[in-house]
Amino acid sequence: MFRRRNDTDTTVAGSPAAPADGSTVITTGKGRPTPTRREAEAAAKARAKAPRTRKEQAAAKRRVRADEAQKVRTAMKTGDERHLLPRDKGPVRRFVRDYVDHRFSFLEIVLPLVLVTTVLTYSGNPGLVRIGSTVMVAVLALIVMDVLTLRFRLRRELAKRFEGESVKGTTWYAVSRSMQMRFMRLPKSQVKIGEKLPERYR
Template identity: 60%
Template sequence: MFRRSKSESAPETPETTSATTDASARTTPGKGRPTPSRKEAEAAAKARAKVPRTRKEQAAAARVARAENSAKVREGMKAGDERFLLPRDKGPVRRFIRDYVDSRFSFIDVIVPVLIVTMILSYSGNQTLAGIGSTVLMLTVLLVIVDMIQLRFRVRRQLAQRFPGESTKGTTWYAISRAMQMKFMRMPKAQVKIGQQLPEHYR
């Protein structure tokens, strides 16, 4: 006697109910965009928790950031990265000087062992041995001085060949001051080995 409407005549199936439930779960009422998953919500909560809120937390975060930046700068300087070098170390001329000095054997590297031997001989109580130790030390110092003089002329000759027209102001002192340091103490760190052939071009 009575006709059922279309909505009444179409019974809900499990598939229809499941699809409706999934659709409502994926969207936020009134926003029309997917609801964040549990994993995304947890990640967002952690990110909010990490944001420094108090002055003490902000100061701690600033210290951590400065420490990380300082470590990055030190590593860049050690590797010879131009972005982190001091102005005195920048440029192809200074990079060549560093490589040239580092590729040479320097008598400064034997100063420490000679000093140790000299001290041992001096405290041995034997005047002859003490005299030998002092002589060896003086000869080593003399060799270092001669080596620095040779380095000065050789560096200037190399610069004239490789960088014609470039200013050489301060290059002699730069080369000597680096050569006067033992290799493991030099900064930026040596990028070449002793006796290694250097590139033809540094530009």
């Protein structure tokens, strides 16, 4: 009635069956393979590198922010799309920058002219004051004409190259870039004045 236990019968209910090919699997208490020495050392190094205290965590965050800032600064010089600021990303914004940079704009010389006219206006010499006022009026007229021309031609090019895409904010983006002297523009100019622009920006 009772089956005698066989010494060779080592299978216990609930325990994993031995592989059919006779190989041995070493398992931990939770049924997972025992990690190799290399894996254990790698895990130990990872735990050692991980910041533990609040001071270490703050230092790690500062390093990450510094790395990101360095990537942005480099992208501002090279035009690398991956690390540009959100306002500068995308083919539309890249085309706007190239379009502004490939043309000469009176807006580029606004600041020098304003400084000159300011000096003339406050010189106290009536003749120089009249000259300064005349120059200022001429500068304002040129600015208005340049902005209107820029907006009209830019919108036409955007409609041709990016049909159906949103061009919201591109006029102000272009005008604000045009008002900066060329060497101060960020991201840095990637084209020269008069250079022919690519047909596709995708």
